[in-house]
Amino acid sequence: MDDYPYRVLVEGEWSPSHCKVLRQKLQIYFRSKKKYGGGDCVVEYEDKANSATIGFKQEEVLERVLLHTQHEITIGNEQIKLYLTTERKLEAKGVPPVDNQSADGKKTQSQSQDPQHEDPSASGSIEVQEERVEDTYRPNAVVVENIAEDMTRDHLGLIVENITGISEDDYSMELIYESCVAVVTFTNPDDVKKFQTKAKLSKKFQHYNLTARDLERTCCLRMEGLPPQVEEDLLGLYCEKFRVEVQSVAMKPEENAAVVTFQKPEDVVTMLNTQHKICKVEVSMHPYYKSLGTALYGKDRPRWKIPDSFPVSIHPALYGFLVKKQLRSHINDQMQAHFCQMSMQNTNVLLSPLPALLKMKGLTAKHIDGWKENTLDAFHRIMSKYAILEKVMNSDVCGSVAKELRLVVQDNVVMTMDPVKGQLTLAGMSRDIENLRGIVDCIIQKATDHLEQERNSVSEEMDLPPEMFKLLQLDGLLQYITASCPQVSLDYKSSIKKLVLSGLKTEVMSVKTWVLEKRMQMNKMAVELDRHIVDFLRAVDSEVVSDRLFFSHRIHAIYVIKEGAVVLTASSETSLSESMQRMKETLAFRVLTVVDQEVLRKSEWKTLNTELLSLYNTSKEITLLITSNKPDSLIIAGFIEPVKEVSLTLEEFLRNHDHKTIVDTVKVKCCAAARFIKEHKSDDWKKFAKVGEVVVKFHPRRQLINLSGERIYVKPALDAFNRMVTSLFIDELKVSKPGAKKYFQEQGSLLLSMMLRDHRCVVLLQDDDMLEDTDDDDDDEGRNRTFSVSPDSQQCYCEVQMPCGLLIAVSKSDICVFQADAVVNSTNEDLKLIGGLSLAMLNAAGHQLQRDCDSYTARYGKLRPGSAIITEAGRLPCKHVVHAVGPRFSATDRQTAVQRLKSAITESLDKASGANCTSIAIPAISSGIFGFPLDLCTHTIANAVRDYFENWNRNSLSKVYLVNNDDKTVNAMVQAVEKVFRDMNPRSETPHALSQRHTYRGRGNRGSSNQGGRPERTKGWKNETFNDFESDKYREGEKQWQSSFSRSRSERLPTQPDAPVVLGSKLTPVKIVLKKEKIQDAYCFRRAFKGERPRESKSEPQGKRTGHGQQKQKPQQSSDTFTDWFSSGGTEKLASADEDVFEKIKVTGWFSSGGTEELASADEEFVMVGEEFAPAIFQFCGETAQEVNRAKDCVTSWIMKEQTSTQIQDPLISRFTQADRNELQNLQKELTVSIRVERRNIDSIIYLEGSTRDVFKVEGRIRHMIRRAKMALW
Structure with a gap:
């Protein structure tokens, strides 16, 4: 034990049952350097004793252990507190503890002075510092949390006194309002544990949801009242003068304060026990607790007073804008972030502080004193988003300016106009007001100028036809006025055909002179046109027709009808020549002969006439007229494209409705099909024959069904028979x-x-x-x-196989009976099936096809050129009909026409693929009355098909047929396919190719x-x-x-x-x-x-x-x-x-x-x-x-069952005479029995095959011949 001279006595409340493991626990605890600052040591312990002695080998280890104020060990599930004292007791005057500091921050030893003035004898004895009676920290303060806002100091004091049973003099209390906590400091440290224990059992304490915890020791110190020149380094050097270790310094220049963190809590005590002056300025210091977010001031803690409210005025127009847009609550929400409550009931806005200001964390006097200034700045910043604009003007223009401005400002800005003062006020968002500033200035200036002009202006009228006014406009009338006479206003009154010029007299006269000179320079020419076209031009609005004929093509010309002749007027010789050529190319007429005049008396004719006129004519523009100057003729006059379309429709109508009898034939491929239709489909076709309009004749020995009657009645019957034929197997x-x-032949009728x-x-x-x-x-x-519904009629002239597997073929056939899943119909924008291919398909498919188209246009409107839709096929042999709107060709805009035609083909393929069709038939779209050149049309279609399938690999389509029924178009299609697909080796066929018959099974013939x-x-x-x-x-x-x-x-x-x-x-x-x-x-x-x-x-x-x-x-x-x-x-x-x-x-x-x-x-x-x-x-x-x-x-x-075969073998067969052999030949023919004779070795064999009855007959005759040959040998 002598090797461990630095000893400490350890006491604890352990029980005798812990004695066995106590020594080991103590040894592990005091050897832990990382956790408890320990090191090499030995433990002396006697069993059942309440203390143990710990010896350390080094003094610094003992000092590190003593620095820890609390020591605990765990034995089993119990926590045992340890109390450490040095083994040697000083007989002299005890040394006060280093952390004997009250919670109010005051020094407990007044004799503590600057270290420079210390008694030298105090530092001379190290033993006095080492031999402390007790070196443990016992907390004497408690933090009470979750204090309600309305709980007072007296209320909380009574709760503390009731729990602990102590008097008011035995504790002190510091309320921290902003954190809703209080720090209670007890005179006797034992009251801390007592308070915490009893508080858990107090109903009052629990009722108010209060909690209590120990106040930790702090290593931080808050210095206040620092001079402005103090910096972080200076403050650190100052503290180190007192032999303390500074860990960090956090400067708060806006508060003239700093928070200094030390290495040890003892350093805080050292600094608090000394009065400080920095740069000759007295500085106050208070312990700072990070868990509280504030320092403890004790009785000196400042008590803040909430600032007073104050008003702010705003412009009445701005107040009206904020009220209209309901922005007051929004502004109030923004002000609350600055601890301000805004009341805006009128133009005087009242700004009041919120009670939460006093609870602001780190609240200082600067916050309280500067609240008004900060709040006012915040309010001005918020209101800077809004602005007003005031303008003063002549009171006479206030009405016109206000009217024009209302169209501009709408609801974004609030506008007020004082016509008496001539003052305009706009209020709104700053960006909107800034955008309107220039517009408002321009409107006011314009109105002012207009007022002055009205006071000094004159008005002149000129006679001018509408078409001439349009022509002058094209020649630059408006440009001349804008450049030379900006103050002149122009107004054309079409009802009286007069041009009104208003403005300064000199400028009005200048414009009038320009108009007269231009009219004198105009070129005129009479054009010889057919009287039917002249009648059309007389009946329509010349201004509208001139616009379509000339103005839309940048031709400066007009026409008028004078004495039954058409007179062209143009601004130049070039325009005159172009207008004449344009009129001859664009206008046309057609005279149709009416063989049966009764047709024009039918209701169908009146309906068709009305539909055609409403389709091609509008209330603003008439493109054609249908007239009749003789009972046996119809005259269609107008623009060439509508004339062509309507002529074809009317020709078809006249053919279908005349009383001339026609004969059409349905050809089937076997007589059985004709008989089946005759006997088992009679309910389907006799309804046509019952009326007496169609005569149906079945050919007895040929595959023909003849239909005769009027064309209008024969066509539906023909369609019905075709549907019957295609439905049969x-x-x-x-x-x-x-x-x-x-x-x-003998017994078949019964069977x-x-x-x-x-x-x-x-x-x-x-x-x-x-x-x-x-x-x-x-x-x-x-x-x-x-x-004929057989595919034989679909003659193939060219075909090519694409790498994706698609087959493209050119066929000559009537597309109305073409065998494909989908066929394409070339139609107009209104989807009216009234001419050409559309009418043919309508007649073949039935009226449901037109109803489907009308249903689409009623719901979605007209189609644009280049688009397509898909409908059911009605009575056509295909499944679907794709209606594609082809473009009208224009030489001046060739590229657009080509692009729209490609779009029509692409959309048609998309629609067919979307309907899961495997084949589609496409005609030469737009090559007819739409004027597309045939070669360009077919080449564009072939290109569109190739591009489509090269870009889209996944597609249900496997066959694309280019179909037409005239040789010229088919030949153009073949050439286009050969050119576009030349790298894929297309195969071209002759039109008269032979075919080989074969049996066809399935639907049809x-x-x-x-x-x-x-x-x-x-x-x-x-x-x-x-x-x-x-x-x-x-x-x-x-x-x-x-x-x-x-x-x-x-x-x-x-x-x-x-x-x-x-x-x-x-x-x-x-x-x-x-x-x-x-x-x-x-x-x-x-x-x-x-x-x-x-x-x-x-x-x-x-x-x-x-x-x-x-x-x-x-x-x-x-x-x-x-x-x-x-x-x-x-x-x-x-x-x-x-x-x-x-x-x-x-x-x-x-x-x-x-x-x-x-x-x-x-x-x-x-x-x-x-x-x-x-x-x-x-x-x-x-x-x-x-x-x-x-x-x-x-x-x-x-x-x-009726067939049998047998054989007869006999050597005598070879002895048959020529008569016998001839008889066998005759029997073979007569009874239709196959007789075959073969020679095998010495025998001959006759093989018989045929019906059972006839074979028996022949066998009997042959055996008779054998018997006869045998008798001849005898």
């Missing part, structure tokens, strides 16, 4: 089984009627005459405008497809040769064989799969194996080899048709002829044939020569090829695909 079934056709009953499907067995005279049908179609748009022509045929034949012997033939080939197609030939066509010889044989659909080609080929002319008779035996040229020619001769034909270049005579006509050439046996001998040799082989009968073709028509498929399955099932 048709198909065909081709059956090549022997006897199938015969079976249905097919059952089909109609059970499956609601019409089934017809196709006859040969159903397909005859198709060319005549086409001629009738061209003459009578036959409508069966049609034909164009294999690539052009016929494929082969220059040879495939072959495989063996033995003696070489492939290079086959070359192209000549026209003789082609002729033979064509004539032979009408003959019925065998069509068995891979049926052989044999050229007979005893030499090595060659067999040509063909597909069954190419048998006719092979038959012609064989005849060409033989040099044989086609036989005319269709009943010639099969054996003869497959023989060798001349009937008596030997097989060897046939073989030699065939070989010579090849070697002599006979193949060069072959015409072109399909490339796959000859699929294989195999080495096999030859047919027998089939000569004309009545009896066959025993050594001669007897073989026979089963004849291929004409197939049975069934036509099906129903309303759904399911019904058609069920009917097909049923027919197929019936055929298979």
Whole structure:
């Protein structure tokens, strides 16, 4: 323990149960340098003792520990306070504690003086400073918080006295109003703990929501009354003179104060125990507590008095503005930030301090004394946002100035006018007043000048027609007045056609002279125009028409009608020439002949006439007139574009409503469809026939439905039939089984009627005459405008595939019946379908199309050029109609027209894509009466399509058709597509491309497809040769064989799969194996080899048709002829044939020569090829695909049930005589049973196939022949 000489006694209220761990706890506590300033030490403790001795090795460690005023250790869950005293007790006079300071900030030892005057003996004994009786801090002050504003000092004092039981002399209290806290300092420190303990149990204390806490020791000091020249460094040096350590200095120059923070609380005591003068100025010091935000002054704490209210005057106009705009409360809110309450009941504003001023944190006398000045400055700053403007003027102009200013100021500014004093006052926001300052000056000056001018001015009138006045305006009348005679006012009275000039006399005369000289310099010319155009110009307003004809195109000219002639007046020769040319190009007329004069008496004509005039004419402008000077004519005169549109509409109307009977034809692709419509759709079409306006005739053996009657009645009926046709599902079934056709010809009527009953499907067995005279049908179609819903009519002339997959095609077709999801209609801004393509679509789609358009315009108004909308298609075959408004072409604004046309195309594609359409048909928009050059129109459309799909990859559209029905436009479209898409290799087709028929399943009719748009022509045929034949012997033939080939197609030939066509010889044989659909080609080929002319008779035996040229020619001769034909270049005579006509050439046996001998040799082989009968073709028509498929399955099932096959094998078959063989041929034809004879080893086999009944008959006849041959051998 001697190594630890610096000892301290530790006492605490620990219990005996803590003895076991006490030593360890104390050792850990006093060794902690970071927390408690400890260091190397030892602990001496006896069990169950209430004290322990701690020895430190170094003195500075002991001093650091003693600097901490409170010490606690934790044992278990208990906090045990420790009290430290030095072990050596001084016998001499005790040393007072260093922090024995009262809360009121007064020094407790009056003998403390400046350190320079200390007793030297005091510093000579270090032991006196070290050996303190007790070195602990015991708080003697409590902070009471949450004090209500209305709680007084006496009220709070009574609460403290009641809780502690002490008298008023035993404590002191300092109220800090701005923080709602109070500091209670007790004379006896033990009363602190007593007060805090009992306050928690006091109901009064809790009732007022008061809280209490210890007042912490402070290291801060507030110095007040500092001289102005004192700075931070000077203050720090001053404090260090008293041997204290300064941590920081915070200067408050506006308060002549500073807050100094020291390293130790003892330094605060040191400074407080001394009187201070800095720069010969006495300075007061008070302890400063950061938790309170203020210093403690004790009894010397100042008590502030709230300042007095004071008034401020404002301008009455400004007061009126603030009241009108309800800004008083807003200004009051801004003033409250300066502890001010504003009362603005009149122009005298009362400013009063808020009670919260006394509770301001850090309140000083400067705040109280300077409140009025600060408040006044704040009020002036706020009011500087508002301003007034006062102007004095002549009282005579007050009314006009006030009237004009009201239009300018509106509600932003409050304006008052005193007409007696001639004073104008404006009040409002400063920025608004500043903006109006120049305007007000200008208005007042203008009114003053006008007043002076009225007093000294004259007025003159001049006769001047309205159109001449307009022309003078274009020639610079107003510019001349502004530049030369600014005081002259001009007024034109159109009612009396006079020009009124007012102003100074000299200026009025100058303007009048200028007008007269200009009129004298005008150029005039009479123009020869048709009388119908002259009548139009006489009927309309010449000023309005001149404006549209001339002024809008910067042509300075007008026209007048004099003695039935048109006279042009222009300001120059150039304008005169241009106006004359413009009039001839822009005005037009059309005379229509009325064949049926009763049409003009119908109500429909009156309605149409009214609609057209209201569409093209307005109350301000008339663009056309419709008149009739004879009963048999109509005259349309006006501007050329409306005249063209209305003429087309009226021509269509006259055609549709005359009594002339027309005949239109609906062509379908099978008779079954015609019968289905006739029998099962009668309710849909008989309503037209019942009225007696349309005669409906179904052709009995052809695919035609004829409609006759007046055009107006035929067109709706034609549309109805087209819709019926497109709604049907048709198909065909081709059956090549022997006897199938015969079976249905005999018993088919009963079976097919059952089909109609059970499956609601019409089934017809196709006859040969159903397909005859198709060319005549086409001629009738061209003459009578036959409508066909088959895609065959959509002739494709050019197509190109874009990288994105889009197909662009140019087609010649009537767009009203074009097969696409959407079609584009070129219309006008009002969406009135009254002419051209629009009227055609309206007639085809029905009136619902116009109603949809009217509904749109009624809701959204007119469309602008270049825009589009989409509607339902009505009765058209498409799903939607896109109505696009194309631009009217103008050579002077070409770029705008092109841009609007591209916009119309782009919007049309957008609308179709938005409706999930996959295909769209676009006509040549604006190329008609809108005047767009055809080449430019088609090129713009092609460019727009390309740009659209190159910029938008995701799109539902996969096909875009450019469609028109005249050759010129189609040709222009083809050229445009080839030019715009030249880098994508467009394919252009000839208009007469051949097509190949095929079966079409689905909605509509069966049609034909164009294999690539052009016929494929082969220059040879495939072959495989063996033995003696070489492939290079086959070359192209000549026209003789082609002729033979064509004539032979009408003959019925065998069509068995891979049926052989044999050229007979005893030499090595060659067999040509063909597909069954190419048998006719092979038959012609064989005849060409033989040099044989086609036989005319269709009943010639099969054996003869497959023989060798001349009937008596030997097989060897046939073989030699065939070989010579090849070697002599006979193949060069072959015409072109399909490339796959000859699929294989195999080495096999030859047919027998089939000569004309009545009896066959025993050594001669007897073989026979089963004849291929004409197939049975069934036509099906129903309303759904399911019904058609069920009917097909049923027919197929019936055929298979009636079919059978068998074979007869017997060696005697080879002994059949020629008569027997001829009989077999006859049986084959008569009973339509396929008979095929083959040789196998020594036996011959006959294969029979056909209907069960006929096969049994033939089998019986053959067995009779066998028995007869057997008897002949016997």
